[in-house]
Amino acid sequence: MIGRWRIGDIEVANIVEYYGPTHQPEIVFPEFDRAVFAQRENELPPQHWYPGMNRLVIGIQLWVVFAGPNVIVVDTGVGNHKPRPAARMNHLNTLVPLWLEAAGVKPEKVTHVVMTHLHGDHVGWNTVFQDGRWAPTFPNARYVMPKRDFDYFKELSESGWAGDSSFADSVLPIVQAGLADFIDGQAEVADCLRVADAVGHTPGQLNFWLRSRGETGVFSADIFHHPAQILNPAWNTAFCVLPDEAKSTRLRFLDEVSSIGALVMPCHFPPPHCGFIRRHGDGFAYEPAT
Ligand SMILES: [Zn+2]
Numbered sequence: 001m002i003g004r005w006r007i008g009d010i011e012v013a014n015i016v017e018y019y020g021p022t023h024q025p026e027i028v029f030p031e032f033d034r035a036v037f038a039q040r041e042n043e044l045p046p047q048h049w050y051p052g053m054n055r056l057v058i059g060i061q062l063w064v065v066f067a068g069p070n071v072i073v074v075d076t077g078v079g080n081h082k083p084r085p086a087a088r089m090n091h092l093n094t095l096v097p098l099w100l101e102a103a104g105v106k107p108e109k110v111t112h113v114v115m116t117h118l119h120g121d122h123v124g125w126n127t128v129f130q131d132g133r134w135a136p137t138f139p140n141a142r143y144v145m146p147k148r149d150f151d152y153f154k155e156l157s158e159s160g161w162a163g164d165s166s167f168a169d170s171v172l173p174i175v176q177a178g179l180a181d182f183i184d185g186q187a188e189v190a191d192c193l194r195v196a197d198a199v200g201h202t203p204g205q206l207n208f209w210l211r212s213r214g215e216t217g218v219f220s221a222d223i224f225h226h227p228a229q230i231l232n233p234a235w236n237t238a239f240c241v242l243p244d245e246a247k248s249t250r251l252r253f254l255d256e257v258s259s260i261g262a263l264v265m266p267c268h269f270p271p272p273h274c275g276f277i278r279r280h281g282d283g284f285a286y287e288p289a290t
Helices: 032-043 096-102 147-159 166-176 243-260
Strands: 002-007 010-023 055-067 070-072 110-112 126-131 133-136 142-146 182-184 193-197 205-212 215-221 264-265 274-282 283-288
Touching: 002 205, 002 264, 010 205, 032 126, 055 283, 096 205, 126 166, 126 243, 133 166, 142 147, 147 182, 166 182, 215 243, 243 274, 264 274
Parallel strands: 070 110, 110 142, 142 182, 215 264
Antiparallel strands: 002 010, 010 055, 055 070, 126 133, 193 205, 205 215, 274 283
Protein backbone atom coordinates (compact mmCIF):
# COMPACT_ATOMS: atom_id res chain seq x y z
CA MET A 1 0.00 0.00 0.00
CA ILE A 2 3.04 2.27 0.40
CA GLY A 3 5.63 2.86 -2.32
CA ARG A 4 8.78 4.98 -2.37
CA TRP A 5 10.38 6.65 -5.35
CA ARG A 6 13.09 9.18 -5.96
CA ILE A 7 13.39 12.12 -8.35
CA GLY A 8 17.02 13.21 -8.00
CA ASP A 9 17.32 14.33 -4.37
CA ILE A 10 13.58 14.47 -3.79
CA GLU A 11 11.85 11.55 -2.15
CA VAL A 12 8.30 10.71 -3.16
CA ALA A 13 5.88 8.21 -1.59
CA ASN A 14 2.56 6.88 -2.78
CA ILE A 15 -0.20 5.65 -0.50
CA VAL A 16 -2.67 3.42 -2.32
CA GLU A 17 -6.18 3.86 -0.99
CA TYR A 18 -7.44 0.86 -2.97
CA TYR A 19 -7.23 -0.79 -6.38
CA GLY A 20 -9.02 -3.60 -8.13
CA PRO A 21 -10.74 -4.85 -11.28
CA THR A 22 -13.55 -2.31 -11.18
CA HIS A 23 -14.18 -0.78 -14.59
CA GLN A 24 -15.67 -2.23 -17.77
CA PRO A 25 -13.68 -0.68 -20.62
CA GLU A 26 -16.67 0.11 -22.84
CA ILE A 27 -18.25 2.06 -19.97
CA VAL A 28 -15.20 3.95 -18.73
CA PHE A 29 -14.10 4.75 -22.33
CA PRO A 30 -17.15 5.74 -24.43
CA GLU A 31 -15.05 5.46 -27.61
CA PHE A 32 -13.73 2.00 -26.71
CA ASP A 33 -13.25 -0.32 -29.70
CA ARG A 34 -12.67 -3.95 -28.73
CA ALA A 35 -10.92 -4.87 -31.99
CA VAL A 36 -8.50 -1.94 -31.62
CA PHE A 37 -7.93 -2.78 -27.95
CA ALA A 38 -7.17 -6.42 -28.85
CA GLN A 39 -4.33 -5.39 -31.18
CA ARG A 40 -2.17 -4.27 -28.24
CA GLU A 41 -3.90 -5.94 -25.30
CA ASN A 42 -0.90 -8.22 -24.70
CA GLU A 43 1.29 -5.16 -24.02
CA LEU A 44 -0.63 -4.36 -20.84
CA PRO A 45 1.34 -5.43 -17.79
CA PRO A 46 0.04 -8.43 -15.83
CA GLN A 47 -2.67 -7.55 -13.32
CA HIS A 48 -3.77 -4.46 -15.28
CA TRP A 49 -6.68 -6.15 -17.04
CA TYR A 50 -8.90 -9.12 -16.18
CA PRO A 51 -10.30 -10.27 -19.53
CA GLY A 52 -12.35 -13.04 -17.88
CA MET A 53 -14.24 -10.37 -15.92
CA ASN A 54 -14.02 -7.70 -18.63
CA ARG A 55 -12.68 -5.34 -15.98
CA LEU A 56 -9.75 -2.92 -16.05
CA VAL A 57 -7.78 -2.61 -12.82
CA ILE A 58 -8.00 0.97 -11.58
CA GLY A 59 -6.87 2.36 -8.24
CA ILE A 60 -6.73 5.52 -6.19
CA GLN A 61 -3.61 6.87 -4.54
CA LEU A 62 -2.25 9.85 -2.68
CA TRP A 63 1.25 11.07 -3.53
CA VAL A 64 3.57 12.68 -0.98
CA VAL A 65 6.63 14.80 -1.82
CA PHE A 66 9.38 15.33 0.76
CA ALA A 67 11.25 18.40 -0.48
CA GLY A 68 13.49 20.16 2.05
CA PRO A 69 11.26 21.48 4.83
CA ASN A 70 8.08 20.85 2.85
CA VAL A 71 5.83 17.80 3.09
CA ILE A 72 3.41 18.02 0.20
CA VAL A 73 0.41 15.74 -0.34
CA VAL A 74 -0.68 15.67 -3.99
CA ASP A 75 -4.38 14.77 -4.35
CA THR A 76 -6.23 13.18 -1.46
CA GLY A 77 -8.27 10.23 -2.70
CA VAL A 78 -11.81 9.38 -1.62
CA GLY A 79 -11.54 9.66 2.17
CA ASN A 80 -13.32 7.76 4.92
CA HIS A 81 -17.01 7.68 5.87
CA LYS A 82 -18.11 9.81 2.88
CA PRO A 83 -21.39 9.08 1.09
CA ARG A 84 -20.65 8.51 -2.61
CA PRO A 85 -22.83 7.15 -5.43
CA ALA A 86 -20.28 4.53 -6.62
CA ALA A 87 -20.28 1.41 -4.42
CA ARG A 88 -16.47 1.14 -4.57
CA MET A 89 -16.16 4.61 -3.00
CA ASN A 90 -19.17 4.72 -0.69
CA HIS A 91 -18.42 5.08 3.05
CA LEU A 92 -14.86 3.77 2.85
CA ASN A 93 -13.13 2.84 6.08
CA THR A 94 -9.48 2.37 5.12
CA LEU A 95 -6.25 2.76 7.08
CA VAL A 96 -4.92 5.66 4.97
CA PRO A 97 -4.05 7.77 8.08
CA LEU A 98 -1.99 4.86 9.47
CA TRP A 99 -0.31 4.30 6.09
CA LEU A 100 0.53 8.01 5.85
CA GLU A 101 2.16 7.85 9.30
CA ALA A 102 4.09 4.75 8.22
CA ALA A 103 5.35 6.71 5.22
CA GLY A 104 6.59 9.43 7.59
CA VAL A 105 3.66 11.80 7.20
CA LYS A 106 2.22 13.17 10.45
CA PRO A 107 -0.91 15.20 9.65
CA GLU A 108 0.31 18.28 11.53
CA LYS A 109 3.64 18.24 9.66
CA VAL A 110 2.07 18.49 6.20
CA THR A 111 2.87 21.93 4.79
CA HIS A 112 0.88 21.77 1.54
CA VAL A 113 -1.99 19.78 0.08
CA VAL A 114 -1.93 20.30 -3.67
CA MET A 115 -4.89 19.27 -5.83
CA THR A 116 -4.63 18.55 -9.55
CA HIS A 117 -8.39 18.96 -9.91
CA LEU A 118 -11.49 18.83 -7.75
CA HIS A 119 -13.25 15.57 -8.63
CA GLY A 120 -14.46 13.72 -5.53
CA ASP A 121 -11.73 11.04 -5.74
CA HIS A 122 -8.98 13.69 -5.47
CA VAL A 123 -10.19 15.74 -2.49
CA GLY A 124 -11.54 13.19 0.01
CA TRP A 125 -8.77 13.17 2.64
CA ASN A 126 -8.86 16.96 2.74
CA THR A 127 -11.25 16.44 5.63
CA VAL A 128 -12.10 13.95 8.38
CA PHE A 129 -15.31 13.71 10.42
CA GLN A 130 -14.63 15.17 13.88
CA ASP A 131 -17.05 16.40 16.55
CA GLY A 132 -20.00 16.25 14.20
CA ARG A 133 -18.43 18.14 11.27
CA TRP A 134 -15.94 17.79 8.44
CA ALA A 135 -12.62 19.22 9.70
CA PRO A 136 -9.28 19.68 7.88
CA THR A 137 -7.15 16.51 8.08
CA PHE A 138 -3.93 18.51 7.83
CA PRO A 139 -4.48 21.46 10.19
CA ASN A 140 -1.25 23.32 9.42
CA ALA A 141 -1.23 22.91 5.64
CA ARG A 142 -2.11 25.35 2.90
CA TYR A 143 -4.56 23.59 0.59
CA VAL A 144 -3.73 24.64 -2.96
CA MET A 145 -6.36 24.12 -5.65
CA PRO A 146 -7.01 25.29 -9.23
CA LYS A 147 -9.25 28.36 -9.25
CA ARG A 148 -11.02 27.38 -12.49
CA ASP A 149 -12.02 24.03 -11.00
CA PHE A 150 -13.15 25.69 -7.79
CA ASP A 151 -15.46 28.02 -9.73
CA TYR A 152 -16.77 25.15 -11.89
CA PHE A 153 -17.51 22.74 -9.02
CA LYS A 154 -18.95 25.51 -6.82
CA GLU A 155 -21.46 26.28 -9.57
CA LEU A 156 -22.33 22.57 -9.96
CA SER A 157 -22.76 22.19 -6.21
CA GLU A 158 -24.95 25.29 -5.86
CA SER A 159 -27.11 24.39 -8.86
CA GLY A 160 -27.74 20.85 -7.60
CA TRP A 161 -25.93 19.23 -10.55
CA ALA A 162 -22.91 17.89 -8.67
CA GLY A 163 -22.48 14.12 -9.02
CA ASP A 164 -21.72 13.75 -5.30
CA SER A 165 -21.36 15.81 -2.11
CA SER A 166 -17.56 16.06 -2.29
CA PHE A 167 -17.50 19.82 -2.83
CA ALA A 168 -19.59 20.32 0.32
CA ASP A 169 -17.81 17.82 2.57
CA SER A 170 -14.23 18.04 1.29
CA VAL A 171 -13.62 21.43 -0.37
CA LEU A 172 -15.90 24.02 1.28
CA PRO A 173 -14.78 23.16 4.84
CA ILE A 174 -11.20 23.97 3.79
CA VAL A 175 -12.23 27.36 2.44
CA GLN A 176 -14.30 28.05 5.56
CA ALA A 177 -11.28 27.18 7.74
CA GLY A 178 -9.22 29.78 5.87
CA LEU A 179 -6.74 27.18 4.61
CA ALA A 180 -7.41 27.41 0.84
CA ASP A 181 -5.08 29.02 -1.70
CA PHE A 182 -6.12 29.20 -5.33
CA ILE A 183 -3.80 28.60 -8.26
CA ASP A 184 -4.61 31.23 -10.81
CA GLY A 185 -1.67 31.62 -13.18
CA GLN A 186 1.15 30.79 -10.75
CA ALA A 187 4.17 29.09 -12.30
CA GLU A 188 5.23 27.22 -9.15
CA VAL A 189 3.71 26.01 -5.90
CA ALA A 190 5.23 24.69 -2.67
CA ASP A 191 8.70 25.89 -3.79
CA CYS A 192 9.28 22.85 -6.00
CA LEU A 193 6.27 21.98 -8.17
CA ARG A 194 6.06 23.57 -11.61
CA VAL A 195 2.44 24.16 -12.55
CA ALA A 196 1.29 23.10 -16.04
CA ASP A 197 -2.13 23.47 -17.58
CA ALA A 198 -3.82 20.10 -18.30
CA VAL A 199 -7.31 21.25 -19.20
CA GLY A 200 -9.86 18.75 -20.50
CA HIS A 201 -10.63 16.12 -17.88
CA THR A 202 -11.89 19.12 -15.89
CA PRO A 203 -11.91 22.80 -16.85
CA GLY A 204 -9.04 23.63 -14.50
CA GLN A 205 -7.00 20.43 -14.30
CA LEU A 206 -3.30 20.98 -13.65
CA ASN A 207 -0.17 18.85 -13.73
CA PHE A 208 2.75 19.37 -11.35
CA TRP A 209 6.31 18.74 -12.48
CA LEU A 210 9.21 17.96 -10.15
CA ARG A 211 12.84 18.30 -11.16
CA SER A 212 16.01 17.47 -9.22
CA ARG A 213 19.56 16.65 -10.32
CA GLY A 214 18.57 16.20 -13.95
CA GLU A 215 15.67 13.85 -13.19
CA THR A 216 12.03 14.72 -13.81
CA GLY A 217 8.73 13.45 -12.50
CA VAL A 218 5.21 14.61 -13.15
CA PHE A 219 1.93 14.23 -11.27
CA SER A 220 -0.25 13.66 -14.28
CA ALA A 221 -3.66 13.71 -12.58
CA ASP A 222 -6.39 12.18 -14.76
CA ILE A 223 -4.89 12.73 -18.21
CA PHE A 224 -5.10 8.91 -18.11
CA HIS A 225 -7.14 6.59 -15.91
CA HIS A 226 -5.44 3.45 -17.20
CA PRO A 227 -2.40 2.57 -19.36
CA ALA A 228 -4.85 1.47 -22.09
CA GLN A 229 -5.14 5.20 -22.88
CA ILE A 230 -1.39 5.43 -23.51
CA LEU A 231 -1.82 2.73 -26.18
CA ASN A 232 -5.04 4.35 -27.43
CA PRO A 233 -4.75 8.11 -26.71
CA ALA A 234 -7.98 9.03 -28.52
CA TRP A 235 -10.04 7.36 -25.77
CA ASN A 236 -11.33 9.80 -23.18
CA THR A 237 -13.02 8.56 -20.05
CA ALA A 238 -16.70 9.13 -19.45
CA PHE A 239 -15.60 11.60 -16.73
CA CYS A 240 -13.79 14.01 -19.07
CA VAL A 241 -15.71 17.32 -18.94
CA LEU A 242 -14.20 18.85 -22.10
CA PRO A 243 -13.60 15.92 -24.49
CA ASP A 244 -11.74 17.74 -27.30
CA GLU A 245 -9.38 19.50 -24.90
CA ALA A 246 -8.83 16.25 -22.97
CA LYS A 247 -7.61 14.53 -26.16
CA SER A 248 -5.29 17.34 -27.24
CA THR A 249 -3.88 17.63 -23.70
CA ARG A 250 -3.25 13.85 -23.64
CA LEU A 251 -1.42 13.89 -26.97
CA ARG A 252 0.68 16.91 -26.02
CA PHE A 253 1.53 15.29 -22.68
CA LEU A 254 2.53 11.97 -24.32
CA ASP A 255 4.81 13.81 -26.69
CA GLU A 256 6.46 15.85 -23.95
CA VAL A 257 6.84 13.14 -21.35
CA SER A 258 8.21 10.55 -23.78
CA SER A 259 10.85 12.98 -25.03
CA ILE A 260 11.97 13.88 -21.48
CA GLY A 261 11.81 10.37 -19.97
CA ALA A 262 9.97 11.64 -16.89
CA LEU A 263 8.50 9.36 -14.23
CA VAL A 264 4.73 9.64 -14.71
CA MET A 265 2.84 9.56 -11.40
CA PRO A 266 -0.90 9.32 -12.10
CA CYS A 267 -3.71 8.89 -9.61
CA HIS A 268 -5.37 5.76 -10.93
CA PHE A 269 -2.83 3.32 -12.43
CA PRO A 270 -2.63 -0.28 -11.16
CA PRO A 271 0.58 -1.59 -9.50
CA PRO A 272 3.31 -0.37 -9.54
CA HIS A 273 1.12 2.74 -9.89
CA CYS A 274 3.63 4.80 -11.92
CA GLY A 275 5.94 4.41 -14.88
CA PHE A 276 7.47 5.77 -18.05
CA ILE A 277 6.06 6.46 -21.49
CA ARG A 278 8.11 5.52 -24.52
CA ARG A 279 7.62 6.19 -28.20
CA HIS A 280 6.40 3.11 -30.07
CA GLY A 281 6.12 3.36 -33.85
CA ASP A 282 3.64 6.15 -34.54
CA GLY A 283 2.30 5.90 -31.01
CA PHE A 284 3.33 5.28 -27.43
CA ALA A 285 4.00 2.43 -25.01
CA TYR A 286 3.91 2.12 -21.22
CA GLU A 287 6.80 0.89 -19.15
CA PRO A 288 5.91 0.38 -15.48
CA ALA A 289 8.47 1.70 -12.98
CA THR A 290 10.56 -0.79 -11.04
ZN1 LIG B 1 -9.79 10.71 -10.70
